[in-house]
C-alpha cells in the first residue's frame with residue numbers, strides 16, 4: 050500500500066511538473082520575447098531570400114546565430130539543389146494596334162532570352178479554349194485570364210488553372226504563356242510552373258490592368274504582338290543548407306518531434322508572411338524552452354528549411370539523410386500559411402492525430418477555436434514526411450493578408466499580424482511539447498508503409514495536385530518517398 054501510495058504520489062508530482070512546464074511555456078511565449086525584432090531583422094535587413102542567393106546564405110548564418118545565442122544546439126545540413134535560377138530583370142513591350150510597356154515578371158525557371166510573338170487570347174486557358182484556337186496557338190504566346198485571388202482557396206484555384214493552361218500550351222505547341230495577374234492594382238508575384246525545376250517554357254505574369262488592356266484590344270479584333278526580354282543568373286546544381294537545432298530528449302532521446310518553417314522566400318517582397326514570421330516562431334519556441342530549462346521526454350528538432358519554394362528540397366534532403374531513423378520520428382509539423390490566427394491543423398490523411406491534437410491543445414483552448422481537417426496538404430515541407438509515412442501536420446490559419454500578398458512584392462513585415470503570431474507561437478509551443486511528452490501506450494504513432502501512403506493519395510484523388518507541383522512522377526518512380 051505504501052509502495053502504491055508513493056508511486057501514486059510520484060505520479061502526481063511528475064504530472065504536475067509536466068503541467069507546470071506547459072503553463073510556464075505558454076506564459077513565456079505570450080509574454081515579451083524578441084520574436085518581432087527577429088522577424089524585422091530577417092525581413093528588413095536580410096530581405097528576400099531566394100535559395101542560391103547571397104541573402105539566403107546570410108539568412109542561414111543568421112538562423113544559426115539566433116539558436117546559438119539562445120544556447121540551443123544547432124547544425125547546418127548541406128544538400129544539393131538541382132538548378133540555379135536567380136531572376137534579374139524582365140522587360141516587355143506590346144506593339145500592334147496599341148503600343149505600351151506592360152509590367153511583367155517571369156515565372157520560376159523561365160529560360161533567359163529574348164522572345165517575340167503574337168499574343169493570342171486563350172480565355173481562361175482550359176484545354177477546350179486552347180484547342181478551339183487551332184493553328185494560331187503554334188509558336189505564339191497565350192494570354193491567359195485569371196480569376197481574382199484574394200484568399201488561400203483562391204491560391205489553390207490559381208495553381209490548378211495555371212497547370213491546366215500550361216498543359217494545353219504544351220499540347221498545342223504555344224511558344225509561351227503570359228498570365229494575367231490574379232491580384233489587382235499593379236501587384237506582381239512569383240509563381241513556379243507545374244514542371245518546377247524542369248520547366249523550359251517561357252512563362253510570365255503581367256499586371257492585371259495591363260493584361261486586361263491587351264485582352265480588350267484583341268477582343269476588338271485588333272492584333273497585338275509582345276516582345277519580352279528576361280535576364281537571370283542560371284547554373285547547374287549547387288549547395289544549399291538547412292538549419293537544424295535541437296533540444297535532446299531526457300527519456301527517449303532517439304525519438305524525435307520535428308517542427309519547421311522555411312527560411313527561403315521569393316525575393317519580390319521580403320518573405321514576411323511566407324515564411325519569415327514562422328521562422329521567427331521556431332527560433333522563439335526553442336529559445337523559450339531552453340530558457341525555462343524544459344526537458345522534453347523526446348528530442349525536439351527545430352528546422353529552418355531551405356529550397357522550399359522550388360519544391361521542398363531541404364525537407365526532402367532531411368528525410369533522405371534520416372533514412373531508418375524516420376521510424377522514430379513520431380511527428381513532423383510544418384507552419385507555412387502566414388500569420389493569420391491558427392484555426393486548427395491539417396492531419397494529412399492521419400486521422401489518428403485528431404484525438405491527440407485535441408488532448409495536447411487543451412491548455413491553449415482559450416487561444417483559439419480549433420477545427421482539425423484530415424486533408425493531405427501538398428505544397429510545403431510536410432510533403433516528404435507524408436511520402437515517408439511519418440505522422441505529419443500542417444498548421445491551418447485564417448487567411449488574413451496571406452492570399453493577396455502571396456509571393457508578391459507586398460509580402461513585407463508590415464503585413465504580418467504580430468498579435469496572432471504571438472498567439473500562434475504559444476499554440477505551436479504547447480503542441481510540440483505535448484507531442485514530445487506523449488504517452489505512447491495511449492497513442493502509439495506508427496510510420497506508414499508505401500501501400501498505406503498510396504491509399505491516402507488514392508482516397509483523396511491527389512494525382513493532379515501532385516502533378517501541379519511536379520512531385521507525382523518522383524513518387525511513382527520511387528525517386529522520392531518510401532520505397533516499400
Ligand SMILES: [Zn+2]
Pocket residue numbers: 311323324357385429
Ligand atoms: Zn511558404
